[in-house]
Structure formats: structure tokens, C-alpha cells
Amino acid sequence: MRRVLFPLLPRSLLARNIALLVALVALAQVCSLTVLLHYVQRPRIERAAIIFADYVKTLDGVFAAMPADEGRAAAARLGGQTQLPEHTGLEPSPSAIRFFRTYQRDVFVEALQRYLPPDIPVRWQSGDGERLWIRVHVAGGPRWIALPMTEDAHASGIAMTLALSAGLALLAALTGYLIQLHINRPLQDLARAARRVSAGDAPVALPTDGPTEIAQVSRAFNQMTLALQQAEATRALMLAGVSHDIRTPLTKLRLAMAMAIPRGADDTFVASAEGYLDQIDTILQQFMDYAGSGEREVPQPGDLNALVGQLAADFAGLGHEFELLPGDIPVFAFRPVSVMRLLMNLMQNAVVYGRTGLFVRTWTEGDSAYVAVCDRGSGISAEELEQLKAPFSRGRNARGHSGGTGLGLAIVERIARLHGGSLQFRPRDGGGLEAVVALPLNRHSA
Incomplete structure (x- = not known):
């Protein structure tokens, strides 16, 4: 049962509380209406039916005791007929709106028939004019006499009661909604703060x-x-x-x-020793880069495509050609040194581990600028690269490459998050991988 009902519940706490409040108010209104109709209105209607039955029996006795001519004349003055009208007793089609209008009428007619003799039936005529038809004995024969019934005879304020109840239910739901909004505001602030920490x-x-x-x-x-x-x-x-x-x-x-x-x-020996010293120096530089990651650098408007082109030219001077596909990216604020470090790490990884199919493309989508560094390498999946975002994580294909600390992708991840962006890896069409960095265009970095 829980598995069936849980998907039907609203997703937000606000919607669930409002739904619960509306359900409780509706249940309270139904219970109140049931008590009102069964324990208040019904006894009143039955007492009125007893009094009316005594009146009808007295009227029937008077007609029965009158001479035939006088009785027929008196019945004619009251609109007496030997036959009921054609549409008497026909009920309108069921309707939730008419239920409360007809409930008291039905209870009244049922109680009235119960307190009258069997040979004095009653019928209610619905339509343009509400009438109660009663069959009395006039000059030894039956006559149907119609008594007009006013609106308050079967409404008795129930419509106003229902309207007031509905208004109170809406007021309670609105009050609960405003209270829940007030309670939810700190939770929304907490969610925003948690996203900023992330x-x-x-x-x-x-x-x-x-x-x-x-x-x-x-x-x-x-x-x-x-x-x-x-x-x-x-x-x-x-x-x-x-x-x-x-x-x-x-x-x-x-x-x-x-x-x-x-x-x-x-x-x-000299070259080997100097190479080891260079590797140690590179490792120390990576530690310092990870420790800094650009928090103190002030964002300033810059051209991302120009920065990509500059780095591609630098790599081309070292013998590594990157194919470029720049998109239409407007000038926006970012930390130039940090973003340059981000791109250098990704492009260096593509050179070391991808080797072929080096490609960089940029584009905009929504409120973000995107940079994708692609290669045609093999041997490591996008899922494994996602795990390598953690500091000091190294992939299995890094064993043959010295001088690394496992901080390269962690630095890229931190710089992207510092700008309010993200780093993702996904398979490249035709083989290989592409590292995609998203940087917001309109974010005001602190």
C-alpha cells in the first residue's frame, strides 16, 4: 500500500502539508455537516412533520364532516383536483448541488407520510413552483389539495451554512499556506547556502x-x-x-x-639527476597550485576563446597541435590565471594520455560558456576519470608517467567550482574522451 500511495503524494513539503491541511479541513466539514443534518436538522424536521400531520388530519376531518356540496366548493377554493398533475412525484436528475436542497424536503415528506393514515397519501411537486399535494376525503371521494411551499420550507438556511463552511475551509487552507511559506523560507535559505558550500x-x-x-x-x-x-x-x-x-x-x-x-x-647521469629535480619541482608546484586554486584572484572580464588560442599556440610550439573550433562566446568575468591553469591541466592530460585527435571547442548554452578538451586516447573510461577528481587519485594508465601527484583533475575541479561551474567527462563520438568545463556567464564571483 505504501508503494502505491507514495508516488501519488506531492513532492514538496509545502504541497504535502497544504494537501494534508485541506484534507483535514474537508474531513472536519463533512463530519460537522453529518452531525448537523442527522442530529440537528432531522429532529427539527420530524417535529414539524408531526405538527403538520395533525393539521392535515384535522383538515381531512373537517372536509369529511361537511355536506357534499359545501365540501366540494371548499375544496375547489383550495384548488382541489380529482387527479394529480402529470409531473407530480418526478424527481430531477441527481446533483450534488441539489442534494442539500432536497434532503430536508425528502425527510419531511417521509416523516409526514409516516404520521398520516395510509389513506391520506402526500406527493411533492417539483418544478417552477414547489407544492405539497395531499389527498383528503371530500363528500366521500378523494380530492388532491395543493399547498404551496416557500423556499425556506426546505432550505432553512442550509445553503448559507454550506457557503460559510466552504469559506472557512478556504480561509484555513490559505492561512496554512502562508504559515508553511514562512516555515519553508529558512529551509530554502539552508538549501541555497548548502549549494554555495558545494x-x-x-x-x-x-x-x-x-x-x-x-x-x-x-x-x-x-x-x-x-x-x-x-x-x-x-x-x-x-x-x-x-x-x-x-x-x-x-x-x-x-x-x-x-x-x-x-x-x-x-x-x-647529470641529465637524469636534473630530470629528477625537475620532477620534484613540478610536484611541488602542483601542491602549491592545489593549495591556492585562485581563491584570492579577482575575476575580471576576459575573452575565453583568446585564452584557448594562446594555450593552443604554446602547445603547438612544443610539437602538440590542437585543432580548435571556437564558438561565439561573449566577454565575461573569470579568474584568468586560474582558468589558464585549468585549461593547461586538461590539455596536458590530453597530450600525455590521449596523444592523438587533440581538439578543443567552445560554445555557449543557456547562461554558461563551455570548453571541451578532446582526444582519441584509450585505456581509461569517463567513469574512472570522474573518480580521479578526488585529490591524490591516479589512474591505472598513469603508472608509466612520472612526475604526477594525482592533483591535476582535482585542481581543475576546484577551479571550476570556484567559478560556480562544473567538470564532466563523457565519451567522444568516434572514440576517445572529452572533458567538458562549464563556466557561468553572469555569476559574480567573490
């Missing part, structure tokens, strides 16, 4: 002066945000400090080797 921003502290339950959640979120900021600052300081401190003895080691190795020594 994007790498520092959100404004949430207010804690609301309802107790919401205030507790806001305080816990503020404490979590503060702890994350402190941990991030400690991590960045540690990485930057370690990288900086190691570079000092590294520089001294390079100088000592240059002074200690005599001229004419084994060139292979």
Missing part, C-alpha cells in the same frame, strides 16, 4: 532566531561551515608551507650538484 563559496551565516527546530539546524550548519573553512585554511597553509620549505633545500641541492659534478662527467 560550489566552493563561503556562505553568509544563517539566522538562528526562527523556530526552535529550524534554529538548531541553522546553528549546526553554521558550525559545519566554520569547521570546513578552518580545515580548508589549515590544509592550504600546510600544503603551501611544505611546498615552500622543500623548495629551499631543493634549490641548494641543485646548486650543490652543479658545483660538485666536474665538467666532462657522465652527461647521462
